[in-house]
Amino acid sequence: MTVQIPETLICENTRRTLLSEPLADYFTLGGRNPGLRWQSTACWRGYVGTWELCNKRLYLIALADYLSLSEGRSSNLSLATLFPEYPHRVFAHWYWGTLRIPMGRRLGNIGLAFHDNCERTLLLRFERGVLLAASERHNDGKKMNADTPMQIAEAVALLDASDGSVEVEI
Amino acid sequence: MNWFYLYLVAGCLFLLAFLVRQYCIRTKSASSLLDDWKGNNPKVSRLTLIGRAAILFIAALTFGLLTVVVWPVVLAIEVWELFSNRKRRMNLKKPVFEVKKSDLIQPHTREEIEAIELVVDPLQAVPSLPFGHLHAAWKKYLEEVQPEDALWSFSAYWQGSLLCDEQAVGYVVVRGKRIGPYFLAGIRSEPWRPRT
Numbered sequence: 133m134t135v136q137i138p139e140t141l142i143c144e145n146t147r148r149t150l151l152s153e154p155l156a157d158y159f160t161l162g163g164r165n166p167g168l169r170w171q172s173t174a175c176w177r178g179y180v181g182t183w184e185l186c187n188k189r190l191y192l193i194a195l196a197d198y199l200s201l202s203e204g205r206s207s208n209l210s211l212a213t214l215f216p217e218y219p220h221r222v223f224a225h226w227y228w229g230t231l232r233i234p235m236g237r238r239l240g241n242i243g244l245a246f247h248d249n250c251e252r253t254l255l256l257r258f259e260r261g262v263l264l265a266a267s268e269r270h271n272d273g274k275k276m277n278a279d280t281p282m283q284i285a286e287a288v289a290l291l292d293a294s295d296g297s298v299e300v301e302i
Numbered sequence: 303m304n305w306f307y308l309y310l311v312a313g314c315l316f317l318l319a320f321l322v323r324q325y326c327i328r329t330k331s332a333s334s335l336l337d338d339w340k341g342n343n344p345k346v347s348r349l350t351l352i353g354r355a356a357i358l359f360i361a362a363l364t365f366g367l368l369t370v371v372v373w374p375v376v377l378a379i380e381v382w383e384l385f386s387n388r389k390r391r392m393n394l395k396k397p398v399f400e401v402k403k404s405d406l407i408q409p410h411t412r413e414e415i416e417a418i419e420l421v422v423d424p425l426q427a428v429p430s431l432p433f434g435h436l437h438a439a440w441k442k443y444l445e446e447v448q449p450e451d452a453l454w455s456f457s458a459y460w461q462g463s464l465l466c467d468e469q470a471v472g473y474v475v476v477r478g479k480r481i482g483p484y485f486l487a488g489i490r491s492e493p494w495r496p497r498t
């Protein structure tokens with residue numbers, strides 16, 4: 133299975149790789165889908181979203197199609213395609229899930245869409261698009277699979293700190 | 303000797319048919335082979351264009367020669383995959399979500415629900431309406447609700463994917479003793495945890 137191009141999360145001007153797909157829930161809950169289709173085995177969902185965490189709220193701030201991004205041309209897909217009246221920012225109030233953000237160094241080159249291929253994973257739990265809780269999961273060593281709860285402010289500071297994590301380039 | 307040449311010709315024809323089939327399957331993704339190979343592998347990304355082309359050429363040549371020589375084996379694998387995939391698809395029926403009586407929480411009027419689910423955002427990135435960006439879906443759902451129906455809130459666990467259980471929350475029509483159509487307001491899912 134090909135590694136999937138991840139989404140991007142921006143927090144305090146720092147870009148992070150995001151291993152969750154909050155827009156998928158929007159479609160599941162009955163949101164309008166303009167017929168997004170896979171364009172490459174590296175992007176089965178057909179789009180790449182950029183999200184922002186602002187005042188504990190999750191916003192979708194950009195949407196693009198994978199082929200345009202990979203070929204460096206302007207995207208046919210944008211926020212206005214899905215949300216014509218909100219072309220710059222959309223509050224993800226439909227999201228009740230947990231965002232996964234890889235932290236620390238990579239543990240290898242190959243990883244699956246659902247596999248956290250990094251030292252630690254920051255887990256941000258949302259309800260109605262608002263950040264409720266945060267924890268950190270260790271993916272190797274003695275603490276493997278242990279979730280350590282943390283304060284939200286602490287998690288946000290961690291997102292902004294430079295720890296050597298690399299955003300996956302498209 | 304003639305039989306050997308015939309075998310090789312059959313192998314070439316099989317290779318041609320195999321490549322045409324692969325091309326038809328992957329026609330929408332010309333770069334898929336490269337994607338599969340490259341993934342996010344920085345070592346591969348560092349190779350020069352000539353280096354990548356050389357590796358691809360050698361891989362394609364090896365694959366072609368092997369297929370021509372051992373084409374009955376490749377054919378057997380293809381047939382086996384075809385039948386095993388069909389069997390797998392038949393066995394993997396996606397669970398259908400349904401609300402049970404035990405999932406019901408409490409009755410609400412439509413006005414109560416719309417007050418509870420009103421979405422407001424300080425950055426005004428959502429319409430200030432019940433269910434916000436999903437308001438159109440809610441309006442469509444209400445078309446199914448009849449005047450004598452009762453609306454109940456519900457919370458139900460179900461196996462939404464192969465990897466994790468999900469908790470679906472929302473509202474459902476209760477028609478006498480029967481449970482009618484539902485409206486999903488949210489899906490809670492815990493991230494996948496690898497087994498140790």
